Amino acid sequence: MAGGKRIHKTVHHFLFREVxxxxxxxxxxxxxxxxxxxxxIIEKLAYPDEKKLIARSGELVL
Numbered sequence: 001m002a003g004g005k006r007i008h009k010t011v012h013h014f015l016f017r018e019v020x021x022x023x024x025x026x027x028x029x030x031x032x033x034x035x036x037x038x039x040x041i042i043e044k045l046a047y048p049d050e051k052k053l054i055a056r057s058g059e060l061v062l
Contacts, residue, residue: 013050015057 023033036044038058042051
């Protein structure tokens, strides 16, 4: 929400397996980037649909 109004947007999720290297945030809109174990991500998410998505992704990569 921004200014008390709901913002409609499309969010794309990608499933990656970390293989090394350095993460770098894009210049706009992103303050921080980090890799997290799947077991920790669900605790950090706010939206139930995203929590379900992450739970399902764990089944695909484990």
